[in-house]
Amino acid sequence: MELVLKKYFGYSQFRPYQKEIIQKILDGRDCLVVMATGSGKSLCYQVPPLVRGKTAIVISPLLSLMQDQVMSLKQRGIKAEYLGSTQINHAVHHEAESGSFDVLYMTPEKACSLPSRFWIKLLNVGICLLAVDEAHCISEWGHDFRKEYKQLHTLRGLLQSVPFVALTATATEKVRNDIICSLDMNDPYSAIGSFDRQNLFYGVKSFSRSQSFLDELVTEVSTYSANAGSTIIYCTTVKDAEQISESLRNAGIKSGIYHGQMSSKAREESHRSFIRDELQVMVATVAFGMGIDKPNIRCVIHYGCPKSLETYYQESGRCGRDGLTSICWLYYSRSDFAKADFYCAEAQSENQRKAIMESFRAAEKYCMMATCRRKFLLQYFGERNTNDCGNCDNCTGCKRERDLSRESFLLLSCVRSCGGRWGLNMPIDVLRGSRSRKILDNNFDKLSLHGLGKDYSAAWWKALAALLISDDYLKENVQDSYRLVSISPRGLQFVHSASMVHQTPLVLALTSEMIDEEEHGGLQSKVGDLQNLATLQCEGFSEAEAKLFHKLLDIRMKLARDDGTAPYAICGDQTIKKIAKIRPSTRARLANIDGVNQHLVKKYGDSFLQHISHLSQELNLPLDEGTVLTATAECPNSQRKLTAVTMMEYPNSQKKLSAARFSAWQMWQAGLSLQEIANSPGKSAPIKEQTVVGYILEAARERFEINWTRFCKEIGLTPEIVSQIRSAITKIGSRDRLKPIKEELPENVSYEHIRTLLIMEDIGVSAGDIIGETSTMVPESPSSCDVAKSEVHSSVQEACIRKKAPSHSLESMTDPISTPTTPCGCETVPRKRSENPLHFESFAKKLHALHGQEEKPNDALEVTESAVLEWVRSQDGVSLSDIVEHFKGSKKDILVGLLTYLEGEFLVFKKNDLYRAM
Numbered sequence: 001m002e003l004v005l006k007k008y009f010g011y012s013q014f015r016p017y018q019k020e021i022i023q024k025i026l027d028g029r030d031c032l033v034v035m036a037t038g039s040g041k042s043l044c045y046q047v048p049p050l051v052r053g054k055t056a057i058v059i060s061p062l063l064s065l066m067q068d069q070v071m072s073l074k075q076r077g078i079k080a081e082y083l084g085s086t087q088i089n090h091a092v093h094h095e096a097e098s099g100s101f102d103v104l105y106m107t108p109e110k111a112c113s114l115p116s117r118f119w120i121k122l123l124n125v126g127i128c129l130l131a132v133d134e135a136h137c138i139s140e141w142g143h144d145f146r147k148e149y150k151q152l153h154t155l156r157g158l159l160q161s162v163p164f165v166a167l168t169a170t171a172t173e174k175v176r177n178d179i180i181c182s183l184d185m186n187d188p189y190s191a192i193g194s195f196d197r198q199n200l201f202y203g204v205k206s207f208s209r210s211q212s213f214l215d216e217l218v219t220e221v222s223t224y225s226a227n228a229g230s231t232i233i234y235c236t237t238v239k240d241a242e243q244i245s246e247s248l249r250n251a252g253i254k255s256g257i258y259h260g261q262m263s264s265k266a267r268e269e270s271h272r273s274f275i276r277d278e279l280q281v282m283v284a285t286v287a288f289g290m291g292i293d294k295p296n297i298r299c300v301i302h303y304g305c306p307k308s309l310e311t312y313y314q315e316s317g318r319c320g321r322d323g324l325t326s327i328c329w330l331y332y333s334r335s336d337f338a339k340a341d342f343y344c345a346e347a348q349s350e351n352q353r354k355a356i357m358e359s360f361r362a363a364e365k366y367c368m369m370a371t372c373r374r375k376f377l378l379q380y381f382g383e384r385n386t387n388d389c390g391n392c393d394n395c396t397g398c399k400r401e402r403d404l405s406r407e408s409f410l411l412l413s414c415v416r417s418c419g420g421r422w423g424l425n426m427p428i429d430v431l432r433g434s435r436s437r438k439i440l441d442n443n444f445d446k447l448s449l450h451g452l453g454k455d456y457s458a459a460w461w462k463a464l465a466a467l468l469i470s471d472d473y474l475k476e477n478v479q480d481s482y483r484l485v486s487i488s489p490r491g492l493q494f495v496h497s498a499s500m501v502h503q504t505p506l507v508l509a510l511t512s513e514m515i516d517e518e519e520h521g522g523l524q525s526k527v528g529d530l531q532n533l534a535t536l537q538c539e540g541f542s543e544a545e546a547k548l549f550h551k552l553l554d555i556r557m558k559l560a561r562d563d564g565t566a567p568y569a570i571c572g573d574q575t576i577k578k579i580a581k582i583r584p585s586t587r588a589r590l591a592n593i594d595g596v597n598q599h600l601v602k603k604y605g606d607s608f609l610q611h612i613s614h615l616s617q618e619l620n621l622p623l624d625e626g627t628v629l630t631a632t633a634e635c636p637n638s639q640r641k642l643t644a645v646t647m648m649e650y651p652n653s654q655k656k657l658s659a660a661r662f663s664a665w666q667m668w669q670a671g672l673s674l675q676e677i678a679n680s681p682g683k684s685a686p687i688k689e690q691t692v693v694g695y696i697l698e699a700a701r702e703r704f705e706i707n708w709t710r711f712c713k714e715i716g717l718t719p720e721i722v723s724q725i726r727s728a729i730t731k732i733g734s735r736d737r738l739k740p741i742k743e744e745l746p747e748n749v750s751y752e753h754i755r756t757l758l759i760m761e762d763i764g765v766s767a768g769d770i771i772g773e774t775s776t777m778v779p780e781s782p783s784s785c786d787v788a789k790s791e792v793h794s795s796v797q798e799a800c801i802r803k804k805a806p807s808h809s810l811e812s813m814t815d816p817i818s819t820p821t822t823p824c825g826c827e828t829v830p831r832k833r834s835e836n837p838l839h840f841e842s843f844a845k846k847l848h849a850l851h852g853q854e855e856k857p858n859d860a861l862e863v864t865e866s867a868v869l870e871w872v873r874s875q876d877g878v879s880l881s882d883i884v885e886h887f888k889g890s891k892k893d894i895l896v897g898l899l900t901y902l903e904g905e906f907l908v909f910k911k912n913d914l915y916r917a918m
């Protein structure tokens with residue numbers, strides 16, 4: 001399973017529940033999976049077909065969702081397709097029944113209308129599971145009941161031996177039971193995960209649909225949207241959606257619109273542009289609901305209270321599916337709460353009407369509460385023992401608590417005096433001193449309470465009423481869709497214990513709406529804080545790394561566009577972040593990054609590596625940051641010759657130098673030329689020689705030993721150039737900045753010359769001594785003083801050459817294959833890779849050639865890619881020492897080289913220091 005996970009999905013670990021669920025499916029057991037949005041449910045049905053080599057059937061409610069999923073799976077090298085009305089390739093049906101696909105999506109209608117011969121044929125080749133995604137649609141108690149889902153049990157009869165897997169993010173206990181019964185599931189394994197989406201911040205504010213609020217919202221969105229993922233703004237009406245969309249476009253924000261009144265073609269186009277990152281913001285109605293599978297949505301805004309808490313959880317759950325910090329704001333106005341009847345009109349039964357009403361009230365309560373919102377959400381979905389989250393507006397805002405005993409006494413008494421026959425408006429109007437006809441007709445103007453609550457707005461009183469309802473002082477009864485308010489026993493007790501002049505203290509936390517009402521007369525409903533999204537995106541990055549991250553996002557976008565796919569299908573933002581942080585220089589290192597799968601490495605790896613190398617150079621960022629150095633195979637011959645001088649002598653080298661610099665220095669010490677190092681094959685593309693010079697100079701600054709004579713010769717630092725540089729420095733009177741020095745010098749004097757001289761001086765190496773001693777150097781015009789000094793012998797450097805320079809000529813080595821190679825035996829151009837491991841035997845041969853033949857015990861096994869691969873494959877995870885032991889007699893360096901190579905080719909992978917075959 002882990003192998004499939006890494007190979008196709010690029011991940012090295014399963015998330016909670018995934019592995020158990022997959023195992024149960026592989027064992028043939030029905031499963032009910034209820035896990036949070038974005039928790040990774042899809043993977044549970046995508047892995048088994050790859051393990052078993054049989055087709056997985058996935059029932060999904062929306063064509064757009066299927067198309068997105070198929071696109072993403074194809075980008076992972078998984079054979080996936082869908083059957084549905086928009087499928088224009090007629091061959092798909094035939095291929096599907098012959099079992100050509102790993103994952104086959106279809107709508108419930110399609111699944112029920114396929115002839116039984118289709119299923120029988122497919123069963124013969126193999127079906128490993130039937131998954132019902134968004135399974136809550138089966139239940140009348142669910143918030144999105146679809147009658148086509150009810151028909152799915154007919155498939156049970158046809159596919160008796162196939163495990164059924166029902167998946168949903170939102171299912172109360174009632175809904176779960178309904179799913180199990182409807183699908184005729186047999187003793188299903190139930191995996192009920194937490195609903196908690198810890199990376200999401202939840203916030204709520206009251207607002208008025210005014211131009212000033214809209215302007216403020218547009219300004220906020222524009223501050224972060226250009227470089228911080230995507231945003232969805234959900235509206236409750238098409239009119240709101242159109243108005244917001246227009247305002248965003250007028251402000252120059254790339255935004256699209258999506259609602260049910262658009263043609264299906266226009267909707268598709270809008271959806272497509274959004275998932276391909278061509279739009280920053282999508283303004284949509286609920287029509288843009290389930291099936292938005294885009295992982296990098298950073299912000300979901302609700303412009304109006306949604307119709308149920310389940311809908312809210314689903315829609316806000318579109319946010320931050322890649323696990324990165326994301327924000328959900330909900331803006332509500334009082335008028336939103338008057339829509340219950342409208343939503344109930346959709347009900348097809350009394351049960352459904354009740355369910356709609358209940359979840360609508362829950363959404364209202366969510367808006368009005370002053371305590372932890374996440375806790376409320378989780379408890380609504382049946383999770384107990386939850387604590388305050390510290391990551392919602394009510395937890396993070398400064399809580400304002402106040403003794404509201406007098407106000408509560410007035411409201412409770414007034415509700416009681418009105419006889420519990422009214423909604424909230426009547427007692428509030430009485431308190432505010434209204435003399436409307438209804439009040440006069442009922443003689444409520446005669447009540448002693450009449451007019452005593454004038455100091456607060458009606459909205460303020462309603463907010464207090466919501467607090468008193470949630471604390472059980474008031475209760476709401478729904479009668480013929482009217483909401484009547486009456487006093488509860490607890491409320492009655494409170495009223496009895498008090499009088500007009502004295503009440504028991506009742507300390508309550510004010511809601512943000514109450515505060516707004518008190519401080520700004522309800523006019524200042526400020527948009528919640530969205531701006532920090534832009535900074536969150538690059539948290540933990542230096543400025544240069546943040547730049548690299550954004551450039552890599554652009555590159556991913558371009559690659560995706562060229563390929564007609566969505567950027568996130570290549571890899572997620574989280575993975576790009578890791579790439580920007582690590583800056584891998586080789587395929588193997590790229591492959592090691594979580595989220596990088598085989599398909600990515602094969603298809604885009606070289607392109608990414610080239611860009612990383614160039615951009616890192618431009619931004620002065622080292623490659624292979626944080627990579628633990630191991631003996632690498634990137635230039636295998638150098639390893640052999642360096643065993644005596646590398647890690648042993650520089651135990652802290654990792655701390656001082658990045659892997660790329662250390663590796664360049666190693667190769668240099670092994671006798672490779674600067675050009676050879678620049679072209680060494682471990683990298684996807686040659687790097688510049690100047691970069692190699694820079695790397696070696698940095699090593700020198702860190703007191704790594706350098707053969708200066710050889711180095712100066714190679715970069716062409718002559719005595720004449722040294723004296724020219726010195727004159728230039730004297731002339732400008734400073735050596736702090738290179739540019740003015742360079743400007744004083746002739747063309748042939750390079751920055752590398754200047755840098756080298758300065759570093760030599762900094763670390764106390766005399767340039768004159770070094771340059772002067774080498775007779776093979778032919779200075780263009782030897783300058784007197786430096787030539788004189790050249791007679792002096794540099795004992796330190798010379799000793800170093802004698803002791804550690806390569807003992808045999810690199811050029812003399814036999815190259816067993818015909819590809820052009822550098823003197824180190826490595827290819828000068830990136831090698832075209834093949835899927836067939838045997839094709840790489842040449843690499844093993846080359847390694848042997850480079851390391852020289854040696855005495856091997858008679859029983860020693862020959863080390864080739866296929867031999868190593870075969871043996872690793874036959875084991876359940878082996879350590880390097882096991883491999884060395886098994887292939888005893890072979891050099892560890894050769895084995896390490898082969899393993900690294902096989903890792904880069906996704907033929908083996910390493911987890912917890914154990915190698916396993918893919």
Ligand SMILES: Nc1ncnc2c1ncn2[C@@H]1O[C@H](COP(=O)(O)OP(=O)(O)OP(=O)(O)O)[C@@H](O)[C@H]1O
Nearest residue numbers: 011013014015037038039040041042043169295321
């Ligand atoms: N083991 C894993 N390691 C890292 N990322 C993972 C893992 N499993 C899944 N993911 C990623 O998590 C994200 C959400 O996964 P997925 O789409 O399966 O969620 P879901 O539970 O089906 O959500 P929803 O209910 O909203 O459809 C995807 O980007 C997916 O690639």
